[in-house]
Amino acid sequence: MTFPETLTQDAARIEAHLMATLAHRADQPVIHAMRYALRGGKRLRGFLVLEGARMHGLATTQALPAAAAVESLHAYSLVHDDMPCMDDDDLRRGQPTIHVTWDEATAVLAGDALQTLAFELLADPALGSGDTRIALVAGLAKASGAEGMVLGQALDIAAETATAPLTLQQITELQAGKTGALIRWSAEAGAILAGADPQPLARYATALGLAFQIWDDVLDVEGDPEKTGKRLHKDADAGKATFVSLLGLDAAKTRARSLISEAESHLSPYGDRAANLIACARFVISRDT
Incomplete structure (x- = not known):
């Protein structure tokens, strides 16, 4: 199958697995909010796990x-990121956000439950030995916590009230946590499951994650809100430095393309087996959502 076909099929498989996991949970608003948060999206992180x-x-x-x-952990991060105490967004994936559809308390609890669901899923014996599952749990905890995604989000919030805009190096470090850490874990997971060396995929994902964020900054400037499904120009309105504001639009695009070439080079040990990951990398800087 082509990469788009594989991405679509994987997204459907992942969503079906998530919905089946929640199918028999209590008939409560927090469960409904979890299902709502889990629907839609590209499922790029989940695809990286499966393809690896x-x-x-x-x-x-x-x-x-x-x-x-x-994908459950990523959904939790979006639910909390959209709340008034953070980015205060009322639109996500073209739909009203959780705190708008329900309320702030439900959004907090749904996000918390989606985070714990991620680690419940990693306890599944289908993933292999106890040592393998522990490695996946430890890696995801580190990637999503105070050394990864949460740290990146905290730095992003702090930047809103900083006395000076962040430098290019500071933004790169921020995004390596906020966006890049989960992408890296996703790429490594398949190798960990197979008992193989994850380092080539980790290097691929490091470049891919940074390119992904640069392209998000590009879309925030010139994207179509109807296609992205979210409010644009947020960073400029908040006066925050971005890759585009520091590099300029054309140079940011050039930097993203260079990172994708770098990402592809790290896949050379896999030969033809890496065709879908190469296509995924190219998709990252051609997408309009």
Whole structure:
């Protein structure tokens, strides 16, 4: 299958697994909010988990709980990120955000529950031995916590009241946590499941994650709100430094393309098996959402 076909099929598999996991939970607003938050999206992180596993000869079903786990954790981060105490967004994936559709308390609890669901999914015996599952749990905890995504978000919030705009190096470090850490874990997970060296995929994902964020900054400037499904120009309105504001639009695009070439170079050990990951990298800087 082509990369777009694989991405679409993987997204459907991941969503089905998540909905099946929640199917018999209590009929409560927080569960409804969790399901709402889990619907839609590109599922790029989940795809990276599944494709990394397939590249190492594993069945998609063996890696599916890990792919669902990172998508659940990513959904939690979006729910909390959209709240008034953070980015105060009322639109996500073209739909009203959780705190708008329900209320702030439900959004907090739904986000908390989505985070814990991620680690529940990583306990699935289908993922292999106890040591393998512990490695996945430890890696995701580090990638999503105070050394990864949470740290990046904290630095992003602090930048809003800083006396001077962040430098290019500071923004790069911020985004390596806020966006890059989960992308890196996702790329590594398949190799970990197979007991293989994850370093080539980690290097690929480091470049991919930074390119992904640069392209997000590009879309914030010249994207179509109807396609992105969210409010644009937020960073400029808040006076925050971005890759585009520091580099300029054309130079930011050039930097993103250079990072994608770098990402592709790290896949050379895999030969033809890396075709979908190469296509994924190119997709990152051609997307309009």
